[in-house]
Amino acid sequence: xxxxxxxxxxxxxxxxxxxxxxxxxxxxxxxxxxxxxxxxxxxxxxxxxxxxxxxxxxxxxxxxxxxxxxxxxxxxxxxxxxxxxxxxxxxxxxxxxxxxxxxxxxxxxxxxxxxxxxxxxxxxxxxxxxxxxxxxxxxxxxxxxxxxxxxxxxxxxxxxxxxxxxxxxxxxxxxxxxxxxxxxxxxxxxxxxxxxxxxxxxxxxxxxxxxxxxxxxxxxxxxxxxxxxxxxxxxxxxxxxxxxxxxxxxxxxxxxxxxxxxxxxxxxxxxxxxxxxxxxxxxxxxxxxxxxxxxxxxxxxxxxxxxxxxxxxxxxxxxxxxxxxxxxxxxxxxxxxxxxxxxxxxxxxxxxxxxxxxxxxxxxxxxxxxxxxxxxxxxxxxxxxxxxxxxxxxxxxxxxxxxxxxxxxxxxxxxxxxxxxxxxxxxxxxxxxxxxxxxxxxxxxxxxxxxxxxxxxxxxxxxxxxxxxxxxxxxxxxx
Amino acid sequence: xxxxxxxxxxxxxxxxxxxxxxxxxxxxxxxxxxxxxxxxxxxxxxxxxxxxxxxxxxxxxxxxxxxxxxxxxxxxxxxxxxxxxxxxxxxxxxxxxxxxxxxxxxxxxxxxxxxxxxxxxxxxxxxxxxxxxxxxxxxxxxxxxxxxxxxxxxxxxxxxxxxxxxxxxxxxxxxxxxxxxxxxxxxxxxxxxxxxxxxxxxxxxxxxxxxxxxxxxxxxxxxxxxxxxxxxxxxxxxxxxxxxxxxxxxxxxxxxxxxxxxxxxxxxxxxxxxxxxxxxxxxxxxxxxxxxxxxxxxxxxxxxxxxxxxxxxxxxxxxxxxxxxxxxxxxxxxxxxxxxxxxxxxxxxxxxxxxxxxxxxxxxxxxxxxxxxxxxxxxxxxxxxxxxxxxxxxxxxxxxxxxxxxxxxxxxxxxxxxxxxxxxxxxxxxxxxxxxxxxxxxxxxxxxxxxxxxxxxxxxxxxxxxxxxxxxxxxxxxx
Numbered sequence: 001x002x003x004x005x006x007x008x009x010x011x012x013x014x015x016x017x018x019x020x021x022x023x024x025x026x027x028x029x030x031x032x033x034x035x036x037x038x039x040x041x042x043x044x045x046x047x048x049x050x051x052x053x054x055x056x057x058x059x060x061x062x063x064x065x066x067x068x069x070x071x072x073x074x075x076x077x078x079x080x081x082x083x084x085x086x087x088x089x090x091x092x093x094x095x096x097x098x099x100x101x102x103x104x105x106x107x108x109x110x111x112x113x114x115x116x117x118x119x120x121x122x123x124x125x126x127x128x129x130x131x132x133x134x135x136x137x138x139x140x141x142x143x144x145x146x147x148x149x150x151x152x153x154x155x156x157x158x159x160x161x162x163x164x165x166x167x168x169x170x171x172x173x174x175x176x177x178x179x180x181x182x183x184x185x186x187x188x189x190x191x192x193x194x195x196x197x198x199x200x201x202x203x204x205x206x207x208x209x210x211x212x213x214x215x216x217x218x219x220x221x222x223x224x225x226x227x228x229x230x231x232x233x234x235x236x237x238x239x240x241x242x243x244x245x246x247x248x249x250x251x252x253x254x255x256x257x258x259x260x261x262x263x264x265x266x267x268x269x270x271x272x273x274x275x276x277x278x279x280x281x282x283x284x285x286x287x288x289x290x291x292x293x294x295x296x297x298x299x300x301x302x303x304x305x306x307x308x309x310x311x312x313x314x315x316x317x318x319x320x321x322x323x324x325x326x327x328x329x330x331x332x333x334x335x336x337x338x339x340x341x342x343x344x345x346x347x348x349x350x351x352x353x354x355x356x357x358x359x360x361x362x363x364x365x366x367x368x369x370x371x372x373x374x375x376x377x378x379x380x381x382x383x384x385x386x387x388x389x390x391x392x393x394x395x396x397x398x399x400x401x402x403x404x405x406x407x408x409x410x411x412x413x414x415x416x417x418x419x420x421x422x423x424x425x426x427x428x429x430x431x432x433x434x435x436x437x438x439x440x441x442x443x444x445x446x447x448x449x450x451x452x453x454x455x456x457x458x459x460x461x462x463x464x465x466x467x468x469x470x471x472x473x474x475x476x477x478x479x
Numbered sequence: 480x481x482x483x484x485x486x487x488x489x490x491x492x493x494x495x496x497x498x499x500x501x502x503x504x505x506x507x508x509x510x511x512x513x514x515x516x517x518x519x520x521x522x523x524x525x526x527x528x529x530x531x532x533x534x535x536x537x538x539x540x541x542x543x544x545x546x547x548x549x550x551x552x553x554x555x556x557x558x559x560x561x562x563x564x565x566x567x568x569x570x571x572x573x574x575x576x577x578x579x580x581x582x583x584x585x586x587x588x589x590x591x592x593x594x595x596x597x598x599x600x601x602x603x604x605x606x607x608x609x610x611x612x613x614x615x616x617x618x619x620x621x622x623x624x625x626x627x628x629x630x631x632x633x634x635x636x637x638x639x640x641x642x643x644x645x646x647x648x649x650x651x652x653x654x655x656x657x658x659x660x661x662x663x664x665x666x667x668x669x670x671x672x673x674x675x676x677x678x679x680x681x682x683x684x685x686x687x688x689x690x691x692x693x694x695x696x697x698x699x700x701x702x703x704x705x706x707x708x709x710x711x712x713x714x715x716x717x718x719x720x721x722x723x724x725x726x727x728x729x730x731x732x733x734x735x736x737x738x739x740x741x742x743x744x745x746x747x748x749x750x751x752x753x754x755x756x757x758x759x760x761x762x763x764x765x766x767x768x769x770x771x772x773x774x775x776x777x778x779x780x781x782x783x784x785x786x787x788x789x790x791x792x793x794x795x796x797x798x799x800x801x802x803x804x805x806x807x808x809x810x811x812x813x814x815x816x817x818x819x820x821x822x823x824x825x826x827x828x829x830x831x832x833x834x835x836x837x838x839x840x841x842x843x844x845x846x847x848x849x850x851x852x853x854x855x856x857x858x859x860x861x862x863x864x865x866x867x868x869x870x871x872x873x874x875x876x877x878x879x880x881x882x883x884x885x886x887x888x889x890x891x892x893x894x895x896x897x898x899x900x901x902x903x904x905x906x907x908x909x910x911x912x913x914x915x916x917x918x919x920x921x922x923x924x925x926x927x928x929x930x931x932x933x934x935x936x937x938x939x940x941x942x943x944x945x946x947x948x949x950x951x952x953x954x955x956x957x958x
Contacts, residue, residue: 034605035598036559037589040552042602045617048549070527073519073638074553074591074622075575080515093581096554098591100576101626101637110516112553112577112591119514123521126513138524142622143553147580158580159552 011342013280018224023153025274029283029343032153039151039158043267046343049291050270051161055141057193057289058163058265061185067137067165072119074142075110080118084243087117090210094147096158112145117211117236117262120166121244128258130249131170135178139165154271155228155479162266168246168258172237175259179235182263183216186231194269195286195394196220196276197402198230199425199474201450206434209262213237219449219474221402222275225423227449227476230272233263271479276398277367283344284367286394287387294324294383295340299333299352309356313349313379320380322387341366346390347383351376365390367397406474410459415475419444425476429469431462440464440475449474490821492759497703502632504753508762508822511632518630518637522746525822528770529749530640534620536672536768537642537744540664546616546644551598553621554589559597563722566596569689573626575637591624596690596715596741599645600723607737609728610649614657618644633750634707634958641745647725647737651716654738658714661742662695665710673748674765674873675699675755676881677709678904678953680929685913688741692716698928698953700881701754704902706928706955709751712742750958755877756846762823763846765873766866773803773862774819778812778831788835792828792858799859801866820845825869826862830855844869846876885953889938894954898923904955908948910941919943919954928953 011024026032031047043051059069075098082088095111113119120138128136141163151157165182169175183200190196198218208215212234220230241247241257250256277284287293294317298310310326317324327336333350340348344366351361361379363372363386374382405424409415418426430436430448440446451471462469490503505511510526522530538548554577561567574590592598603615620642630636644661648654662679669675677697687694691713699709720726720736729735756763766772773796777789789805796803806815812829819827823845830840840858842851842865853861884903888894897905909915909927919925930950941948 033602035552036601037552037554037556037598040554042552043550045547045549049547051550052548068524068528069531070524071522071530071622071640073514073516073521074624075516075519075638077516095581096577096589097579098575099578102573102575110575119516122515123512143550145553159554161550 011280011282014223014278021278021280022271022275025278025282025342026153031270031283039148041153041157041159043161046291047270050273050285050289051267053289053291054193054269055163058185058189059141061189062139062163062165065137065181065185067139070138070140071142072113072116072123072140074113076113076116076118078109078111080122081111083118083121084211084240087211087240091115091146096145096147113142114144114146115262115264116140116142116144116164117166117240118244120262121240121246121260124168124258124260125244125246128168128246128248131251134168134170134248134258135174136168137165137178138167139163152271154267154274160267162264164262164264167261168241169260170248170250170256170258172259175237175261176235179214179216179233179261179263182261183218183231183233186233186263186265187218190218190220190230190269190272191395193286193288194273195288195391195398196230196272197395197399199402199450199452201452201474203232203450204430204434204437204448204473206437207448209234211236211239213239217450219425219476220272220276221405221425221476222272222479223278223401224275225405225477227425227474227478228268228272228275229449229478230269231263231265234261236260236262277394278344281338282342284394285344285346287346287391290344290346291323292325292343292345293322293387294347294349295336295345296324296326296349296351297333297336297340298326298328299350299355301328303353305356306351306353309376310351313351313361313376316376316380317383320384322380322383347386349379349383367394408458409463410461412464415463416444419446419477423477425449425474427456427458427472427474428463429457429459429461430471430473431465431467432470433462433465433467436462436464445477446475447478449476449478490759490761493702493757500757500759501750501754504757504761504821505632510749510762518627520632520636520638522640525770526749529752529764529768530746532768532770533673533748534642537664537668538620540668541618541642541644544616544660544664546618549617549619550621551592551595551602551619553592555592555595555597557588557590559601560590562597562600563690563719566690566719570594570625575624575626592621593623593625594741594743595619595621595623595643596645596719597723599741600719600725600739603647603737603739604723604725607647607725607727610730613647613649613727613737614653615647616644616657617646618642631750633746633753639746641743643741643743646740647720648739649727649729649735649737651738654716654740655714658693658695658712658740658742661740662697662710662712665712665742665744666697669697669699669709669748669751670874672765672767673752674767674870674877675709675751676874676878678881678929678931679933680931680953682711682929683909683913683916683927683952685916686927688713690715690718692718696929698904698955699751699755700884700904700955701751701958702757702880703754704884704956706904706953706957707747707751707754708928708957709748710742710744713740715739715741756873757823760817761821763873764823764825766825766870769823769825770802771804771822771824772801772866773826773828774815774824775803775805775828775830776812776815776819777805777807778829778834780807782832784835785830785832788855789830792830792840792855795855795859796862799863801859801862826865828858828862846873887937888942889940891943894942895923898925898956902956904928904953906935906937906951906953907942908936908938908940909950909952910944910946911949912941912944912946915941915943923956925954925956928955928957
């Protein structure tokens with residue numbers, strides 16, 4: 001019983017120590033495991049299955065917009081990385097270098113890709129010749145490496161899984177449209193599938209991607225009021241095309257440079273799921289992304305007919321297209337409940353001898369513990385309905401949290417006061433100068449998260465310097 | 480028209496130069512693209528889509544046996560790689576070493592995984608405590624790196640995609656059963672999905688995996704009579720467990736070492752598809768794995784109603800669950816035919832004004848160019864039937880090729896003569912001594928491919944040394 005005891009030990013409460021709560025959940029829900037490779041993580045089955053579901057659903061949405069998958073090498077020769085000046089400055093300080101292959105020293109160092117713009121450009125320079133070859137809408141699912149000093153599971157690790165889309169277009173307008181289109185794909189996916197509301201907007205020049213003309217972002221608010229950049233989409237204009245010589249023959253038979261975009265979402269988003277929906281009993285997974293949506297837990301399972309009925313319910317739910325399991329281990333029901341809750345399985349079904357006699361079972365929602373009694377012969381319909389409602393209400397709850405933790409400030413005193421006393425987004429006007437962003441960062445460890453697409457005019461002057469304001473910005477403390 | 484001309488240029492015929500034919504097909508079918516990363520390849524959409532289909536179908540078969548997916552780091556600290564003596568000797572000479580992270584030199588070198596036994600062992604040593612934790616049936620889809628000197632697309636490259644399963648069991652018997660089970664999964668997948676017949680058997684000690692007690696293999700025969708090792712499954716016994724200290728508490732509360740297996744299949748198998756089924760018009764894809772199964776090619780498409788009818792046919796086939804496209808580009812039908820053939824799309828449907836008037840379309844099989852005329856209103860059923868027949872006949876044809884190129888030799892003279900004059904497998908008895916394997920390799924560049932499960936006794940003495948024979952071995956020249 002030593003092991004049982006260990007598991008049901010309470011996790012740190014999120015009100016006491018949010019960071020420790022996060023670490024506890026990640027471990028006890030079985031998402032991540034031990035590795036002696038510093039700064040890297042093992043995704044255990046429960047963690048990887050979430051990513052597999054994200055991948056499947058996101059990939060489908062990409063393909064519906066015409067995107068095709070490819071696979072690029074993981075190594076970038078140093079000379080290739082250096083071709084675009086801003087890009088190399090942004091990434092060179094944090095890459096891992098391969099210097100030896102087998103027993104020999106390499107003539108040129110190779111870095112392990114931190115992102116693959118340079119590889120795609122190198123490829124496109126040969127692959128694209130005519131306007132008939134455009135657009136190229138390629139994506140890859142892979143891992144990338146960034147040599148981070150401090151790391152946390154999902155949020156920041158030296159290696160992480162992601163997808164990176166890289167497109168090439170004939171015109172600047174097409175590239176801009178694709179940049180926005182993919183950001184909207186991310187935003188819709190987060191809201192519709194992950195039940196995570198996001199603010200969609202543009203990054204300031206200070207915060208944009210190394211080598212991009214413009215970076216767009218979706219920003220989510222975690223339960224502790226900190227922001228998490230959850231997906232980005234970049235418009236490169238023809239900057240990379242000029243550096244790499246990616247030209248095509250236009251219909252007038254003249255050479256033009258292509259216009260490019262890239263966009264990515266990573267396993268970081270699993271961190272967002274945890275920190276938006278989790279509670280003091282552990283993980284809470286939105287039904288649409290949960291690897292197991294329903295756990296059937298038999299009560300007094302030694303009694304005749306109980307396990308059979310549990311299997312019958314499981315079969316009926318599978319029939320209805322749900323992802324379901326029966327916990328028929330020899331643990332106590334109470335232990336099974338807390339395990340199901342820790343793992344964030346959206347719904348559990350309790351079913352004991354008395355329920356069976358009455359021809360019913362009890363459905364318990366993970367998010368609010370609401371109980372419904374359902375006739376066993378209609379269990380599929382009932383559970384489907386509960387899952388739908390839960391998915392919708394999880395989004396509504398997260399949206400309410402976002403709204404309640406989005407403040408407004410017209411002057412610097414109010415702005416500072418909010419960040420000293422509260423936690424969340426602050427909407428405030430900005431003059432457009434980087435000095436104000438730097439001052440705000442220094443004073444408060446707060447960064448500009450984005451200039452939202454849904455722009456508002458909340459004041460006439462910059463919240464920091466008082467000069468005429470140009471843009472309304474969402475500010476926040478970020479992961 | 481310069482581009483059109485370039486494409487329809489004939490590829491090298493396989494009878495003239497099989498290696499050049501292979502390279503031509505790989506390029507012209509759009510499977511692989513240019514990269515300036517030496518020894519690595521870009522999988523273009525047509526190539527990656529084949530791998531995606533392999534992955535989806537193989538993954539399903541794995542999961543049906545209880546396997547779960549995980550994700551491990553790509554780096555292995557040098558000290559970890561060195562823990563199992565045979566293993567490090569086998570792999571150290573061909574790994575890529577990371578020596579710098581960011582601007583700093585690492586305290587310990589990391590190799591980029593050539594395979595992940597050591598990482599899984601390091602993980603299992605912490606993850607497994609009790610017999611209740613067993614078996615562990617984990618798999619990952621990833622890329623691995625081996626610093627090869629000479630490389631060829633799919634067959635041998637410095638980085639390649641694969642899956643690697645790693646399991647841990649309580650008993651030696653369970654591990655042995657899992658080793659064989661996974662080899663059979665590979666064998667069945669090759670035959671049922673890829674239409675590639677394989678010889679299933681055990682590797683000799685000389686050819687087994689570094690660190691394994693026993694290695695099992697599926698061996699396929701290419702069109703040129705050379706063998707391709709297409710999937711392997713290893714039983715490690717408790718060797719790695721002892722080196723890494725992976726122990727569990729058994730039901731009697733005593734510590735035991737686990738028994739382990741690993742098994743892998745890689746993008747190499749795409750090379751097998753090409754070299755088993757391809758012909759002088761290009762790639763021929765088995766219907767079950769083809770990313771596009773049917774290409775509808777309108778004839779005289781400028782004429783009213785032709786394109787509409789092509790789209791209608793396409794819709795009907797999609798309805799039937801098939802993967803189908805219409806080629807409505809402004810190229811000539813002849814060009815479209817050769818493109819569809821080069822890309823190995825299993826079936827094309829030709830449909831012009833006269834066909835439409837007669838309410839019919841022409842179905843052409845890629846493998847033997849057999850034509851069927853089908854009523855348009857029953858096109859789904861007809862095409863499904865053609866694809867089924869084609870899938871079955873491709874396997875039969877490949878099996879016939881395998882049988883016709885499998886020879887028998889009882890003495891060394893016959894053995895040598897066959898390998899001098901012909902190409903294929905030779906079944907011959909072996910004494911069990913490595914010296915004979917070495918002599919055969921030196922004399923003929925021939926290696927032992929496997930000791931087949933379906934063992935035969937074709938002679939009493941070793942084909943090489945004449946001493947009493949122990950095993951019947953399939954011998955061949957291998958990729």
